[in-house]
Amino acid sequence: MRPDEFLRALHLLPIPLHDRAVALRAYVRPTRCDDCQQIGDALNLALTAAHYDELSSTQHLLDAAERLTTRHGTACRHQPDQQRGRGRVGRWAGTSAPLVAATDASWKGRAGGIGYVGSDGHYGLRSRGTGRLDPTGVSRVLINELRAVEFLLSAYDEVPAGMTVLLDSLVALRYLHRWQAGDTGAMPAGYNLRARRWSAQPTLVRLAEAVGQRPDLCFQHVKGHAGHALNEAADGLCHMARRRLDETFDVRPRAHALVDAFLRDWHASLTR
Structure with a gap:
């Protein structure tokens, strides 16, 4: 659940x-x-x-x-936040700037990771293996890009009004815009709609319905690997989550430090 x-x-x-x-x-x-x-x-x-x-x-x-x-x-x-792979850099919690977040996904072989970071200090990362219901090829990457967005939105009991979400996947962005326009039945090729054990609805079905009810959310494209602080932070988190499947390291302090560094750059850029 x-x-x-x-x-x-x-x-x-x-x-x-x-x-x-x-x-x-x-x-x-x-x-x-x-x-x-x-x-x-x-x-x-x-x-x-x-x-x-x-x-x-x-x-x-x-x-x-x-x-x-x-x-x-x-x-x-x-503890719930540790299990969910979520955290927060507390010093950015009180910022008055408009809330902007970025999401990203990484996949290599049979290992994947998703991540998000918000300008309010919220962040999350989660490792993913290959499931029997997952498609192969480009759809797998696309689905995980969208799962990263759901991971972000589900971090909030109530998603803040007017939040901007940045993605470096144009295909994922098109699905989000279609869902906002009411076409919530559109799903990536190969996405299995069978009921999941821990939820009455598959992740992307939940996401489509949630996005369809939130026209105030702004989904925008950001060019990947171009030095954008929030995108680079989300990219680093999802790669860290993917590597965690094959390597042994303490992910939480690394994730916290990475997010803090990129958020410092992000907030500094707003005052220039």
Whole structure:
């Protein structure tokens, strides 16, 4: 279950159940721990029951999830922001300049990475392997360029109005503009629309619907590898995420330092 889906489901719950579900939020994401998986399954079922107005079932399922949590403990769970590959350089949080962000994707062989950075200090990077539902060839790169945009937008509980998003992929940009114009059924060649295990909708379907409802967002092209600070930062993050699949290094301090350096250049350029 994605963060936006979880937040929407919470609105279906009365206050006591709402607060109990929020306390279990860390378990909605995929994990290799069987016990954590059972807790997450119970929570997902509880929210599904709420969707069908079966609040008594929701309460019983939350009871079960809480019992499992008490028995298992929480030591093996990652913190949500670490698990999601997101971070923030705090000193740029209070900037008054219009919000601008850049996204990018990198793919080599069977390893890929996506990344984003915002002028408000938000950033994210995520490694991707080859999945059985992924197409090959140029569509794979395009799909991951678009996944990077969804990764950015899902970082916010509510996407800031008027945000500008920069991409160096003209093909991805055309899809975003088509979706904003209402053609939300358009998908890259080979993109599989089968239901995913952790979401009722595939990533690009969610993205298309979200973008179609946000005409205020501005998607613009930026030339890649041309020295644009935000694009270079996003490029560095997605390459770092891709390399992380084959190399062992502590990615978080490197990502934080990279983003801070490029944001310093970006904000300095605004005052020249």
